Amino acid sequence: MRKQRTRQIADYGLLTALALVLSYLESLVPAFFAVPGMKLGLTNVVVLIALYRMGWKQALAVNFVRILLVSMTFGNAFSLFYAMAGGMLSGIVMILLKKTEKFSMLGVSVAGGVFHNVGQILVAMLLLETWQIVSYLLVLWVSGIAAGAVIGIISYETLKRLPAPLGHS
Amino acid sequence: MKASIRKNDILLIAGLLVVAGVLALVLTLSRRDGRMVVIRYGSEVRGQYALSETLIVPIENGQGGENILHIEKGVVWMEEANCPDKLCVQQGKIKYAGESIICLPNAVVVEISGNDELALDGVTN
Numbered sequence: 001m002r003k004q005r006t007r008q009i010a011d012y013g014l015l016t017a018l019a020l021v022l023s024y025l026e027s028l029v030p031a032f033f034a035v036p037g038m039k040l041g042l043t044n045v046v047v048l049i050a051l052y053r054m055g056w057k058q059a060l061a062v063n064f065v066r067i068l069l070v071s072m073t074f075g076n077a078f079s080l081f082y083a084m085a086g087g088m089l090s091g092i093v094m095i096l097l098k099k100t101e102k103f104s105m106l107g108v109s110v111a112g113g114v115f116h117n118v119g120q121i122l123v124a125m126l127l128l129e130t131w132q133i134v135s136y137l138l139v140l141w142v143s144g145i146a147a148g149a150v151i152g153i154i155s156y157e158t159l160k161r162l163p164a165p166l167g168h169s
Numbered sequence: 170m171k172a173s174i175r176k177n178d179i180l181l182i183a184g185l186l187v188v189a190g191v192l193a194l195v196l197t198l199s200r201r202d203g204r205m206v207v208i209r210y211g212s213e214v215r216g217q218y219a220l221s222e223t224l225i226v227p228i229e230n231g232q233g234g235e236n237i238l239h240i241e242k243g244v245v246w247m248e249e250a251n252c253p254d255k256l257c258v259q260q261g262k263i264k265y266a267g268e269s270i271i272c273l274p275n276a277v278v279v280e281i282s283g284n285d286e287l288a289l290d291g292v293t294n
Contacts, residue, residue, distance in 0.1 A: 107178035114185055135267060138192050145185050 011054065012062060019046040019066035020073070023055050038143045041113060041151055043070075047091060048155040053162070056095040063091045081085055081127065082120045089119035105159070106152035113148025114141055201266040203281035206245050208238070211276055220245070220264075220281065234275030245279065247272065 022042040043066060051059035067087045071080035092110040095101050103111075117140035124133050208216045210230050218224055218240055225248070226238040236257065237249040244264045247257040252274035260270050265284030 101178045102175075103181060104175045104178055106174050107181045110178070110182055110185065135196055138189060138196060140188050141185070141192065145182060145189075149182070 008054075008058075011119060012058070012065075012104065015050050015062045015073065016065050016069070017044045019062065020069055023066070023070040023138065038140060038147075040147050041116060043152045044090070044109065044112060044116075044148075045155045045158060048105060048112075048151070049159055049162070050096070050110075051094060052105065052155075053158055056098070058090055063087055076085060078127070081123050084120040085123040086116040087119075089122075090116035104152075105156045109152030109155060110148035112148075113151065114144035117141065117144040126146055147165050186237075201283045203243070203264055203268070203283060204285050205282040206238075206240055207280045207282050209278040209280065219283045220257050228275075228277055230275050230277060234272070234277065236272055236275060236280060245270070245281065247279070250275065266280075 022045065026039060026042050031097050033050070046066070047059055047063045050062045054094060065085075067083045075083065090112040093115040094108050097108045097111050118137070121137050121140060124136075203220050206218045206220055207214060208218075208226070208228060210228075215228065216226065216283040218226065220240065220243050222240055223242065224240045226240065228234075228238055231256055233251075235249075235251045236247055239246050239248045244262045246262040247260065247270050250257050250272055252272055254274065257270050257272035257277075257279075263270060263281060268281050270279040271277070
């Protein structure tokens with residue numbers, strides 16, 4: 001029992017560290033895409049793996065901690081709002097979709113990608129007090145589908161190759 | 170471990186694409202011709218011009234950021250910028266109300282408004 005708990009703590013740390021590194025890598029190519037907010041979302045690989053290997057509570061926890069850490073390290077208070085809204089909405093949607101057991105990792109990831117961007121647009125609307133950014137939603141909606149699909153495939157291939165189950169599941 | 174792709178995934182993606190199509194349609198149908206060009210630096214309005222004018226507007230943000238905006242026959246584009254990524258220049262021409270060109274590094278926002286006078290929407294003081 002005690003061993004399992006230690007194992008679990010180590011897994012949390014490992015996944016959070018991995019998410020941080022991936023966030024950093026992604027921040028190195030900020031102007032890669034033409035629209036602000038458009039990105040691949042590599043850290044979602046970590047959240048998906050936590051979700052499938054450990055469970056929804058663990059995935060939510062890893063997601064929350066990595067958003068907090070990434071925003072404090074690379075961002076500011078505003079980016080924390082955006083990241084929290086996007087990350088948490090996407091996380092919750094993915095958990096609910098997985099619970100239905102009707103979709104594979106691909107579908108779950110695609111929905112996560114789309115709702116990540118929806119969350120960010122909603123916060124941008126509130127913070128900037130403007131409706132005009134709705135026009136970005138279209139671009140970010142489609143790019144969310146594409147990014148989610150890529151991330152879903154990467155996560156599936158990664159999970160397949162992971163040897164032992166992480167933590168208890 | 171389940172298969173990497175299932176029928177429901179395809180349905181989900183197709184459904185999301187349909188929503189995108191509807192969104193595109195709504196955005197296209199609801200767009201209005203622009204009337205004014207509003208230049209903002211952060212939340213501060215730096216200038217506004219009628220879209221019908223023909224003008225070259227230099228924009229300096231006071232911190233080394235310089236952009237040159239072109240307004241001609243109802244169309245607006247960023248001619249030059251000294252920012253590193255030049256996304257605002259690459260963004261090309263805009264003409265409809267609600268469209269904007271944003272130069273993030275220089276914190277310059279160029280918006281087209283559908284009103285003749287500057288409305289207070291989108292501007293927080």
